[in-house]
Amino acid sequence: MIQELWEQIQDGQEVRQNLSKIRQEIKDNGERRKLSSLLEGKEAVLINLLQSEDAKTRKNAALLMGDLRNPLFLAPIWKAYQEDGQRFVKSSYLSAIGNFDYREYMDAIKEQLAVLGKEKVTEENQKHVMEEMRKLSFLIVHIEGVSAHKFIGWDKAYDIFLITNRNYRELTAGELMELEPNAKIKLMGAGVMARVTNLNWIKGIRTYQELLFVVRGMETSEMEPDKIAHTVVDSPLLSFLSKSHEGNPPYHFRLELKSKKDLGQKSVFLKKVASKIEALSDRKLINTTENYEFELRLIENKLGNCNIMVKLFTLKDTRFSYRREVIPTSIKPVNAALTAALAKEYMKEDAQVLDPFCGVGTMLIERHKAVRANTSYGIDIQEDAILKARENAEAARQVIHFINRDFFQFTHDYLFDEVITNMPFKIGRLTDDEVYDIYKRFFQIIPDFLKKGSVLILYTHNREDVVQLTFRTGFSIMKSHEVSKKEGTHIMILRYAGN
Structure with a gap:
């Protein structure tokens, strides 16, 4: 041809x-x-x-x-x-x-x-x-990259939006109020809207997924490229960027569109928006596909209009920077943090903690960040996962004992106060029956590692299996929190009464 x-x-x-x-x-x-x-x-x-x-x-x-x-x-x-x-x-x-x-x-x-x-x-x-x-x-x-502006606006007031798990907006709102008592908070469908007097709290809240900024005067627009561009450029966006960064324009941005439009339509639409923003701003705002400093998030709302928010890439989210290594089954760090936050009242300081399916160690690391543990053990059958877990724990400056072994072949000299783990789930070649068999064996064996009154904190895709298998095994379900209806994930907290 x-x-x-x-x-x-x-x-x-x-x-x-x-x-x-x-x-x-x-x-x-x-x-x-x-x-x-x-x-x-x-x-x-x-x-x-x-x-x-x-x-x-x-x-x-x-x-x-x-x-x-x-x-x-x-x-x-x-x-x-x-x-x-x-x-x-x-x-x-x-x-x-x-x-x-x-x-x-x-x-x-x-x-x-x-x-x-x-x-x-x-x-x-x-x-x-x-x-x-x-x-x-x-x-x-x-070739030269962007002469990036340095973020300096830690002590400034902002309107912000914290995207959270929809089921636990109140949890994040409570954490924000504790760290920023002067915040004015409003719960929204996808998270927490707030007026804050500073940003010094952001590393202390681990349960939000993303931090966006709302620029007054730029909140909404008709869903037309010219209208969006005029809304952006006529707003105080440049003042917002100026007050929070060292240096002068231009600022480099990217566009992200959340809409029902197909990929082709999105591409054409965003190209028109970007071009118009550059022209109207006299290229004080420059669109680029790499080395961008902020994102204009365009979100089509139920009325067919466009909500506009800003994500700053100059403001680094370092909450989970320890998580340098992952595997396909790794839990999202924000979900591990949410697990720890929801189970916090059942944890105790200086606990002996076990994660029998530890993967790259995220659960144990987040557990320790929520409540200080004593000795923590992570077990995983995959050598690659254990090697990565050790790197992550070192980056998190935590001492955790990781062992490359099939948990069902694991033995230990003393009993544990607590188990926290992301339970295996159907992925790749693993079938539903094989997952059920793992759960069945787990509940048969795990009592051998537990003190009376010990707590199990399970992040699971198989809630019904947990409910069924804990019956007559000495466990009682204390709490069950739905994480994602779409993914079928729950956080389940169990107490071991002993046999």
């Missing part, structure tokens, strides 16, 4: 269409090396197409040359970019250049960006000028 298309291009047959078809073949079937071999010694054929009278042929030729990444193509593409009078083609040349080592052209790229910044933008050329400037900016950022 590739060879036939290339031969037709050499013969001048349907050149524009065949260039596009070859690019699709490369994308779908990984035919880049084959085409590069066919072009060897004939690169001039493709280079000459940059002089075609048909602008779309020039565009497709440049993009294909970028796909091929042959260094011989870089200089001709740059020359064509400089000389081409068709504005809509220019961004394609820049897209192609991004696939090469273009550092020798950096000064020229910066100069061209400065020239475009002074060019009068009309309604007719705005779309293409802004796209060209966006591509030039990307090329610069890709």
